[in-house]
Amino acid sequence: MGEHPDCALVRRACTAFSEGDLDTVATLITSDVVHHVPGDNAISGHHKGRDACMELYRTMSEETGGTMRTELETVMCDGRGHAMAVHRLRAERGNRGLDMKNGEFFTIVGGKITDIDECAENIDALNAFWGT
Template identity: 50%
Template sequence: MAEHPHAMLVRKGYEAFTQGDMDTLRGLMAADATHHVPGTGMLSGDFKGQDAIIDMYRRLGEETGGTFRVELRQILVDDRGHAVSLHHMAGDRQGKHLETDGGLVFRIVGDKITDLDECVADLDAVNDFWA
């Protein structure tokens, strides 16, 4: 069975993120896309527009000295414009190590990602890591 187009879009996004290919990531998102990051840390909040989102991704790498990694585990789709990804993330920052599971809820219109809502398994650990 062929992979659903929304799952393919999400998978392509994870591959681009892992490779640091911000041009490809930019092309997968609507110009006014928003990425919602939970928590209270320095990279929490709503990042509106491709430039703000790409800059936040750049800062993830910069703040962790390039150690931040995500490993895609699963993608779920509903054929109504939603996809959910489950992943494992890890990184090191200022003597702290983060290792937890997370996910993204994607809203997809046409062939573009318009909204990303991030969820994490251990919000306290994420908040501490980015404090």
């Protein structure tokens, strides 16, 4: 039995993001996608729309000098348009490093990602890494 299409979509998006392939990421999300980033820091908040999300991803890459990587550990889905990814997030920014588990809850409609709700293993470390 093959992988569920929702899991395959999330896996493809996570792989593309980790490889810095933002062109592919853009094709996997809807024009009205929303990415919710937790915490109280420079990138936290609700990034609404494909353009805003792509700007977020470019900023994350630029601010980390391209060091941001996600190592996908598992993807799970409910078969009703929701998937969850757990991965290890690693990045460097100036004299700060980040190495923690992160989770993302995806909503999928029509074979595209419409919502990403992110959770961090350590919000305080995430806030310290990104600053205000």
